[in-house]
Amino acid sequence: xxxxxxxAMILFALVLAIAPAFTDCESxxxxxxxxxxxxxxxxxxxxxxxxxxxxxxxxIAGIYALRARRKETLRFAAIVGVGASxxxxxxxxxxxxxxVNPMMVCNTLMKPIILASGILAGAASVALFFVAQDExxxxxxxxxx
Amino acid sequence: MNLxxxxxxxxSGNGLRSxxxxxxxxxxxxxxxxxxxxxxxxxxxxxxxxxxxGADIVVVPEGAQTxxxxxxxxxxxxxxxxPEENVKKxxxxxxxxxxxxxxxxxTLVGASxxxxxxxxxxxxxxxxxxxxxxxxDKQLPGGLARxxxxxxDYISATEAGYxxxxxxxxxxxxxxxxxTGTGLDQSLFFTLETxxxxxxxxxxxxxxxxxxxPNQVSAILVKTKPGADNEKIAVDIFRNLPGVFPIESANLFxxxxxxxxxxxxxxxxxxxxxxxxxxxxxxxxxxxxANERRxxxxxxxxxxxxxxxxxxxxxxxxxxxxLCGASVGIFLAVLAIYLFRRLIVSSLxxxxxxxxxxxxxxxxxxxxxxxxxSVVLAALLPAIKISxxxxxxxxxE
Numbered sequence: 001x002x003x004x005x006x007x008a009m010i011l012f013a014l015v016l017a018i019a020p021a022f023t024d025c026e027s028x029x030x031x032x033x034x035x036x037x038x039x040x041x042x043x044x045x046x047x048x049x050x051x052x053x054x055x056x057x058x059x060i061a062g063i064y065a066l067r068a069r070r071k072e073t074l075r076f077a078a079i080v081g082v083g084a085s086x087x088x089x090x091x092x093x094x095x096x097x098x099x100v101n102p103m104m105v106c107n108t109l110m111k112p113i114i115l116a117s118g119i120l121a122g123a124a125s126v127a128l129f130f131v132a133q134d135e136x137x138x139x140x141x142x143x144x145x
Numbered sequence: 146m147n148l149x150x151x152x153x154x155x156x157s158g159n160g161l162r163s164x165x166x167x168x169x170x171x172x173x174x175x176x177x178x179x180x181x182x183x184x185x186x187x188x189x190x191x192x193x194x195x196x197x198x199g200a201d202i203v204v205v206p207e208g209a210q211t212x213x214x215x216x217x218x219x220x221x222x223x224x225x226x227x228p229e230e231n232v233k234k235x236x237x238x239x240x241x242x243x244x245x246x247x248x249x250x251x252t253l254v255g256a257s258x259x260x261x262x263x264x265x266x267x268x269x270x271x272x273x274x275x276x277x278x279x280x281x282d283k284q285l286p287g288g289l290a291r292x293x294x295x296x297x298d299y300i301s302a303t304e305a306g307y308x309x310x311x312x313x314x315x316x317x318x319x320x321x322x323x324x325t326g327t328g329l330d331q332s333l334f335f336t337l338e339t340x341x342x343x344x345x346x347x348x349x350x351x352x353x354x355x356x357x358x359p360n361q362v363s364a365i366l367v368k369t370k371p372g373a374d375n376e377k378i379a380v381d382i383f384r385n386l387p388g389v390f391p392i393e394s395a396n397l398f399x400x401x402x403x404x405x406x407x408x409x410x411x412x413x414x415x416x417x418x419x420x421x422x423x424x425x426x427x428x429x430x431x432x433x434x435a436n437e438r439r440x441x442x443x444x445x446x447x448x449x450x451x452x453x454x455x456x457x458x459x460x461x462x463x464x465x466x467x468l469c470g471a472s473v474g475i476f477l478a479v480l481a482i483y484l485f486r487r488l489i490v491s492s493l494x495x496x497x498x499x500x501x502x503x504x505x506x507x508x509x510x511x512x513x514x515x516x517x518x519s520v521v522l523a524a525l526l527p528a529i530k531i532s533x534x535x536x537x538x539x540x541x542e
Contacts, residue, residue, distance in 0.1 A: 100261075100301060100303060101261060101262075101299075102299045102331075102487060103220070103299070103331060103487060103491065107487065108485075108487040108488045108491060109488055111484075112484035112485045112487075112488065115484050116480060116481070116484050116485075119480060
């Protein structure tokens with residue numbers, strides 16, 4: 001079970017890291033033109049780029065879920081996973097946000113993909129926390145004479 | 146050990162079988178709920194848009210029917226014109242109670258003089274209007290003054306002081322209308338006076354001027370007298386006014402209604418394939434499981450378990466799996482429809498409105514029931530068959 005959850009966490013981390021690059025407004029050729037004629041990225045682009053910061057710890061937590069055997073390690077990976085998922089959800093909704101027009105591609109595609117991945121990654125992390133209880137306990141310290 | 150504990154032990158002891166059964170329940174529940182929410186959401190949205198329009202007949206220039214439906218339903222800006230004198234001609238037709246003209250405009254694309262690109266805008270005549278005013282009465286009993294606008298649910302102020310820049314004119318957003326799930330949610334409403342003010346200011350302030358042809362309107366909304374035959378009045382309009390096309394409110398959004406019907410047909414076909422397949426698959430899995438567990442269930446019978454207890458243990462196991470799978474499926478369906486509703490709207494070309502919490506709860510309940518019914522129905526025959534076997538024979542095999 002923990003292997004399934006670990007693979008799911010890694011997959012969601014990959015989606016969070018890669019999908020925004022192809023689904024933000026900049027990928028659709030939309031940028032803001034300043035008064036001096038320069039073209040700059042819209043804020044959805046920065047929200048998408050920041051997702052990498054949430055995806056890396058989530059991916060590492062997923063790898064730990066696959067490899068680790070100790071209950072404590074798995075629980076720690078689960079907590080990291082929940083934290084990264086919450087961060088992934090908050091980046092396009094609270095921390096940075098997306099474009100104002102709700103029908104722009106960042107709001108119709110990028111944000112839903114991030115939110116869905118974040119929610120499912122969070123659910124997988126919570127499940128990992130409870131699955132970790134069934135794993136073998138930490139080895140008892142060996143007395144050295 | 147009670148029935149539930151026994152069922153749970155069986156589920157955790159047969160991982161693969163349990164996963165497959167739960168997955169079948171998940172697919173049935175998720176698809177049924179997703180399709181129901183989508184179709185009901187689209188139908189509700191269409192009804193709400195027709196109601197909000199408030200007119201019995203909408204008169205547009207001939208050939209502009211599709212453009213008008215696209216604008217009202219999907220917010221795709223449209224501009225078409227017909228002579229304003231048609232308003233008086235329409236008012237003279239027997240059975241017509243009230244007529245009100247509207248002009249349809251759109252903001253420029255990627256221009257700094259417009260806060261929002263390609264926004265659909267509706268200018269109405271406050272003297273004769275009977276469609277916009279009823280919604281405004283709740284929020285703005287005095288109506289809209291010059292330079293004031295009201296937006297659909299998606300519209301928000303982009304400049305300081307609730308301002309929105311339209312063709313270089315800073316108009317004030319006085320409020321938002323309730324969501325309809327249609328293009329009206331992305332539209333801006335103002336009086337004809339404000340529309341002409343914007344057109345005047347745009348000549349000097351905008352990258353391109355807003356042109357409202359003199360003595361022209363885009364559409365005329367018609368309210369008929371109570372008990373009048375709308376179809377007869379529409380025919381009269383078509384015969385007496387050349388160059389216009391009357392659309393009865395019942396016939397509005399025909400293309401979307403046709404789209405919805407074809408979607409419904411597709412869902413029925415897919416459901417007709419998925420549902421029996423899932424029942425047959427689960428039935429086969431339980432038939433195999435029942436054969437594998439002959440000895441185990443024989444021992445249970447030898448220990449004093451009744452036939453009814455054996456059958457009930459299998460059905461409880463099936464119900465638990467159905468409940469778990471269907472719950473996950475329902476969660477995924479609701480998540481997908483909630484998050485991707487705007488993508489669905491733009492991809493399928495049908496409007497969509499999220500259901501009320503009570504309606505959603507009812508649909509979730511039906512989805513759960515459907516999934517559980519499917520699994521229990523599939524497991525019923527194997528459960529009865531195995532409960533009837535002789536324990537002595539079963540244990541010897």
